[in-house]
Amino acid sequence: MSRSANEALQQPTMQPAPPTPDVHHAFLWFGLFGGPAAWSLQLLINYPLMAHACYPGKLPLGTPTSGRAWAVAVAINALMILITLAAGATAISTWRRSRGELAAEPRGLLENRPARTHFMAYAGMLVSGLFLFALIMSAMPLFIVPACSYGA
DSSP states (O other): OOHHHHHHHHSOOOOOOOOOTTOOHHHHHHHHHHHHHHHHHHHHHHHHHHHHHHOSSSSOOSSOSOTHHHHHHHHHHHHHHHHHHHHHHHHHHHHHHHGGGGGSOOOOSTTOHHHHHHHHHHHHHHHHHHHHHHHHHHHHHHHHSOTTOSOO
16 A cells, blocks of 8 residues: 555544534524514514504604504513523523533534534523613613604
8 A cells, every 4th residue: 555545544534523412403593593583573563563653644643543552562572572581591501501512522623513502502692682682772762752752
């Protein structure tokens, strides 16, 4: 055998990383994108809801057409905050389960699945916290600013 063929046989081949135990991909993706999706839904539902309640025709109203618009907006905000909290809790749980796997046998750069799982869970914690703050801040005007106040 030639020297290069002998060296090629002795070098270990890269194998794909084994699946990370107890971590399902859906949990990773929900932990990462649950908060941003909840914030987006809150904005896409509440903005037109309150805009139509205060501006149903050509002229703006001084008070909303329905008192239920405010209650629905508060309920939507509360639901989206709960979804974001669930996404954050999922990310924390996934992060804790994947924490011990970082010390496992090192693999190739592309096959380092435990590190990817750990990173996605950590990013999910950060993103969920950021969007929880955004949801709370966007809900505060419902309690501070009177509805249908157009600079008056």
